[in-house]
Amino acid sequence: MRQVEAPILNVRNLGARYVLHTYSAPSLAKEAQPGQFVHIRVTDGVHPMLRRPFSICSAGESSIDVLIKVVGEGTEILSSKKSGDILDIIGPLGKSFRMEEQPALLIAGGIGVAPLYFLAQKLKMTGRDILFLYGARTKDDLVLKDEISSLTDKSIFVTEDGSTGNRGIVTSCIDADIVKGRAIYACGPKAMLVSLQKKLRALGKTAQFSLESRMACGVGACQGCVVETINGYRRVCVDGPIFTSGDIISLPLTGASDE
Amino acid sequence: MNNLYVNIGPLRLNNPVTVASGTYGYGTEYLDFYPPERLGAVFLKGVTLKPRAGNRTPRIVETPAGMLNAIGLQNVGLEELLKVKLPALSGIGGVFIANISGDSIDEYVELAEALNNATQIAALEVNVSCPNVKRGGMAFGISPEATEEITRSVRAVSRIPVIVKLSPNVTDIAVIARAAENGGADAVSLVNTILGMAIDVETRRPVLGNVTGGLSGPAIRPVAVRMVWQAAHSVKIPIIGMGGIRTARDAVEFFLAGATAISVGTAVFQDPFAPLKILDGIVSFLETHGYSSIHDIIGQLKED
Numbered sequence: 001m002r003q004v005e006a007p008i009l010n011v012r013n014l015g016a017r018y019v020l021h022t023y024s025a026p027s028l029a030k031e032a033q034p035g036q037f038v039h040i041r042v043t044d045g046v047h048p049m050l051r052r053p054f055s056i057c058s059a060g061e062s063s064i065d066v067l068i069k070v071v072g073e074g075t076e077i078l079s080s081k082k083s084g085d086i087l088d089i090i091g092p093l094g095k096s097f098r099m100e101e102q103p104a105l106l107i108a109g110g111i112g113v114a115p116l117y118f119l120a121q122k123l124k125m126t127g128r129d130i131l132f133l134y135g136a137r138t139k140d141d142l143v144l145k146d147e148i149s150s151l152t153d154k155s156i157f158v159t160e161d162g163s164t165g166n167r168g169i170v171t172s173c174i175d176a177d178i179v180k181g182r183a184i185y186a187c188g189p190k191a192m193l194v195s196l197q198k199k200l201r202a203l204g205k206t207a208q209f210s211l212e213s214r215m216a217c218g219v220g221a222c223q224g225c226v227v228e229t230i231n232g233y234r235r236v237c238v239d240g241p242i243f244t245s246g247d248i249i250s251l252p253l254t255g256a257s258d259e
Numbered sequence: 260m261n262n263l264y265v266n267i268g269p270l271r272l273n274n275p276v277t278v279a280s281g282t283y284g285y286g287t288e289y290l291d292f293y294p295p296e297r298l299g300a301v302f303l304k305g306v307t308l309k310p311r312a313g314n315r316t317p318r319i320v321e322t323p324a325g326m327l328n329a330i331g332l333q334n335v336g337l338e339e340l341l342k343v344k345l346p347a348l349s350g351i352g353g354v355f356i357a358n359i360s361g362d363s364i365d366e367y368v369e370l371a372e373a374l375n376n377a378t379q380i381a382a383l384e385v386n387v388s389c390p391n392v393k394r395g396g397m398a399f400g401i402s403p404e405a406t407e408e409i410t411r412s413v414r415a416v417s418r419i420p421v422i423v424k425l426s427p428n429v430t431d432i433a434v435i436a437r438a439a440e441n442g443g444a445d446a447v448s449l450v451n452t453i454l455g456m457a458i459d460v461e462t463r464r465p466v467l468g469n470v471t472g473g474l475s476g477p478a479i480r481p482v483a484v485r486m487v488w489q490a491a492h493s494v495k496i497p498i499i500g501m502g503g504i505r506t507a508r509d510a511v512e513f514f515l516a517g518a519t520a521i522s523v524g525t526a527v528f529q530d531p532f533a534p535l536k537i538l539d540g541i542v543s544f545l546e547t548h549g550y551s552s553i554h555d556i557i558g559q560l561k562e563d
Contacts, residue, residue, distance in 0.1 A: 001291045003531065041529060046324040046477040046505070049529050088530070214319050216326065216528040221284030223333045224319035233313055233333060252316050
């Protein structure tokens with residue numbers, strides 16, 4: 001974990017509400033593992049005070065990508081940043097996904113695709129079979145559809161309005177056949193994870209969930225971002241953000257995924 | 260080279276910039292950034308006799324120029340503090356101050372006695388001001404009688420300096436500060452967070468799981484400066500001032516108002532290096548204005 005002054009190398013607008021930032025951060029890029037996040041300072045002023053946590057969406061030799069959805073003041077400010085601007089970034093933070101040996105089932109809802117895209121790239125490098133299930137409200141919210149398509153030939157896309165792929169929600173695709181023999185990794189809005197947790201429990205399966213939460217310190221000091229688990233309140237920032245689905249009692253109020 | 264030493268009662272600090280309890284964990288969470296010995300002192304996360312689960316979520320929400328928190332003193336408890344957290348500080352340079360909370364005077368006394376033998380601990384901060392727990396905490400700190408009694412009881416058993424942390428949620432801070440002084444406190448620290456609340460107008464529900472929480476950050480700084488100034492007029496013991504400090508100039512306000520040392524809290528979340536930048540800024544301020552010592556500005560507010 002370190003604090004770096006990272007120049008923005010590239011800003012890629014992905015429709016009206018999404019932007020993909022590439023930051024030059026060699027030391028972070030080398031350490032970054034799928035599931036980990038960075039804590040980005042939004043402003044030098046007094047408001048908004050708190051940093052904003054973002055899953056690492058991709059990591060190259062010397063740069064990392066972060067997918068931002070504009071949902072409030074902090075993300076609004078970040079989305080207005082230009083290539084060449086310098087951001088104060090702390091990371092990589094939190095625990096990464098455990099990469100299981102079995103074939104993988106990745107389940108992404110909305111902006112929850114970010115850590116799973118990074119994971120899919122790593123899984124592919126090790127030759128694992130990947131089935132990627134990716135849902136969002138409309139086709140405009142399936143911002144990494146092309147990237148996921150080209151990464152794996154087994155991908156299923158779902159939109160609530162049917163504007164692309166199957167009409168419906170990702171959790172309705174979950175049954176005994178699709179999860180059979182696969183290690184499951186998921187990230188998405190609270191409603192999706194709650195429903196998924198229930199379905200998996202009925203199927204006798206667990207998954208690794210990547211959670212988000214309102215966060216202050218990001219390093220385990222303040223106990224502000226906790227999630228209620230069978231082991232008590234656990235800090236999303238350092239005990240997570242990856243948690244086993246069966247251990248979670250009550251999910252934290254989430255952020256961008258729920259907007 | 261400027262003289263930055265300050266004395267908090269019998270406790271000597273290398274510099275007057277400390278980090279506030281609850282914002283710096285158990286002293287090891289920020290080790291990747293810089294060694295804690297560069298700070299005047301580290302106030303550790305508040306501890307209770309038994310582990311506490313803390314409040315239901317959500318526990319934090321950002322507000323204009325600050326934040327509300329209602330952690331509810333989630334902590335590992337005395338036993339794990341002694342067996343795990345404090346040993347982890349051995350070999351790490353720095354002044355570490357334990358922060359204790361209880362539901363009764365007996366619990367404060369038991370905590371103080373147990374920490375007498377903890378070699379890693381240089382002083383005790385007695386928390387009578389947590390706004391986020393049902394019993395104890397602020398319930399003691401808003402009463403001068405209870406504040407004095409707890410202070411006296413802890414002072415009687417403790418072999419290390421005793422600092423009493425005061426709540427701003429009182430009518431007259433001068434009276435409470437004097438109660439701590441009368442009880443034998445070596446110093447007082449103020450302010451803890453200001454009781455606040457935020458409402459989600461869409462759901463018509465309180466934002467925080469605990470309904471109310473403690474407000475911190477730059478939003479509360481003028482209130483904190485005023486209370487430090489009032490307390491400084493009321494007591495002779497040193498004051499550790501805090502509340503929304505994020506720059507050296509903010510800190511200097513507190514020194515002028517009468518604080519001997521200051522704590523940085525919420526600003527650490529924005530920038531873990533904030534305390535060191537503030538310290539550098541204080542040195543520059545002293546040099547620029549021709550002062551040779553931090554003592555040249557402590558309590559030097561012109562009030563004519």
